[in-house]
Amino acid sequence: xxxxxxxxxxxxxxxxxxxxxxxxxxxxxxxxxxxxxxxxxxxxxxxxxxxxxxxxxxxxxxxxxxxxxxxxxxxxxxxxxxxxxxxxxxxxxxxxxxxxxxxxxxxxxxxxxxxxxxxxxxxxxxxxxxxxxxxxxxxxxxxxxxxxxxxxxxxxxxxxxxxxxxxxxxxxxxxxxxxxxxxxxxxxxxxxxxxxxxxxxxxxxxxxxxxxxxxxxxxxxxxxxxxxxxxxxxxxxxxxxxxxxxxxxxxxxxxxxxxxxxxxxxxxxxxxxxxxxxxxxxxxxxxxxxxxxxxxxxxxxxxxxxxxxxxxxxxxxxxxxxxxxxxxxxxxxxxxxxxxxxxxxxxxxxxxxxxxxxxxxxxxxxxxxxxxxxxxxxxxxxxxxxxxxxxxxxxxxxxxxxxxxxxxxxxxxxxxxxxxxxxxxxxxxxxxxxxxxxxxxxx
Numbered sequence: 001x002x003x004x005x006x007x008x009x010x011x012x013x014x015x016x017x018x019x020x021x022x023x024x025x026x027x028x029x030x031x032x033x034x035x036x037x038x039x040x041x042x043x044x045x046x047x048x049x050x051x052x053x054x055x056x057x058x059x060x061x062x063x064x065x066x067x068x069x070x071x072x073x074x075x076x077x078x079x080x081x082x083x084x085x086x087x088x089x090x091x092x093x094x095x096x097x098x099x100x101x102x103x104x105x106x107x108x109x110x111x112x113x114x115x116x117x118x119x120x121x122x123x124x125x126x127x128x129x130x131x132x133x134x135x136x137x138x139x140x141x142x143x144x145x146x147x148x149x150x151x152x153x154x155x156x157x158x159x160x161x162x163x164x165x166x167x168x169x170x171x172x173x174x175x176x177x178x179x180x181x182x183x184x185x186x187x188x189x190x191x192x193x194x195x196x197x198x199x200x201x202x203x204x205x206x207x208x209x210x211x212x213x214x215x216x217x218x219x220x221x222x223x224x225x226x227x228x229x230x231x232x233x234x235x236x237x238x239x240x241x242x243x244x245x246x247x248x249x250x251x252x253x254x255x256x257x258x259x260x261x262x263x264x265x266x267x268x269x270x271x272x273x274x275x276x277x278x279x280x281x282x283x284x285x286x287x288x289x290x291x292x293x294x295x296x297x298x299x300x301x302x303x304x305x306x307x308x309x310x311x312x313x314x315x316x317x318x319x320x321x322x323x324x325x326x327x328x329x330x331x332x333x334x335x336x337x338x339x340x341x342x343x344x345x346x347x348x349x350x351x352x353x354x355x356x357x358x359x360x361x362x363x364x365x366x367x368x369x370x371x372x373x374x375x376x377x378x379x380x381x382x383x384x385x386x387x388x389x390x391x392x393x394x395x396x397x398x399x400x401x402x403x404x405x406x407x408x409x410x411x412x413x414x415x416x417x418x419x420x421x422x423x424x425x426x427x428x429x430x431x432x433x434x435x436x437x438x439x440x441x442x443x
Contacts, residue, residue: 040109040138110140143193150197201281251288276342331378358427364435367394
């Protein structure tokens with residue numbers, strides 16, 4: 001007879017591993033950060049990116065206290081982790097932020113261009129002296145201070161009770177503001193640093209979803225190329241025009257990540273949870289793309305109802321939102337859109353699939369089973385961004401699996417009578433046929 005061995009995390013927090021992470025991160029930071037400062041100081045000219053209004057930014061010496069406090073939060077964060085998995089995820093995020101930021105400092109260094117006023121004595125004076133003993137007016141964008149702040153902000157939120165979060169938010173916001181009021185960074189460094197922090201959160205998610213093989217590899221590469229070119233054009237225009245046009249780098253990053261999802265991570269790259277929600281970091285990173293995708297879905301469906309009843313109590317349509325007439329009328333929603341978060345006012349079961357790509361038979365089978373289970377909650381809406389392809393394929397699979405249709409063509413004809421603009425290609429039809437047979441056998 002064998003005996004189960006207790007899992008190691010149950011023995012307690014990984015204090016020793018946290019100490020190793022802290023030592024390694026600290027050594028890398030001070031060596032690489034100092035090297036970047038030194039090399040920038042050797043250059044004949046180091047440019048600055050600064051807006052005219054920043055000259056009116058007040059210098060507030062006391063804000064060096066919240067500025068420095070991020071170091072305490074940084075060190076403590078590793079010991080807050082309750083498992084090795086969480087600790088390693090946090091460590092990878094912090095290390096990735098440092099590697100990317102230092103690489104940027106080396107490739108295109110920037111300089112803070114304002115002279116600091118006289119600081120005086122007291123605690124602020126002591127803290128400024130300590131800072132200036134190793135810091136120079138370089139290493140500006142992306143702000144590593146802000147990138148680490150974003151990562152730590154999300155990390156501490158998962159460990160604090162609700163009441164304590166109301167103390168964390170204003171203090172962390174003050175830390176973010178302090179990079180300006182201590183004359184450590186120009187404004188451009190802040191959004192670029194925030195993007196870096198969000199990218200690290202996306203790159204190393206809390207859970208590691210399996211990256212399933214998607215069909216139509218050639219089409220995925222083509223779509224990845226289109227999104228990648230769009231990202232490149234926006235970045236070139238933003239950097240070329242300069243000034244406020246630099247904000248175009250934000251949608252450029254968003255489209256670049258969409259391209260990486262089509263090329264590499266698949267639907268899992270959007271990190272849509274089973275209930276249809278998405279992590280805050282993902283929402284912020286993909287916000288420009290999601291706005292465009294939502295507007296596109298409303299434009300294409302503007303002349304037709306948001307959903308139509310295919311079978312009693314089973315509707316097919318676009319992803320619901322507060323702008324629809326009655327998004328709350330459905331008992332539950334089966335959501336197939338990987339790229340858009342679900343409407344929070346509905347009970348949702350998400351089976352995320354990439355847009356414009358033929359779905360997998362296994363995914364369609366899972367969606368069919370979700371539809372059948374959702375019928376027990378009352379009326380059910382099966383949706384994707386437009387309600388034309390992914391959701392139509394899932395509903396066709398359900399019709400086949402439940403004997404409502406004998407063939408794929410018959411299932412599509414039933415759906416097309418209610419929603420005529422559905423689009424299902426040959427690969428999608430083959431996946432429906434395969435999934436319908438598997439699901440009906442299992443049933």
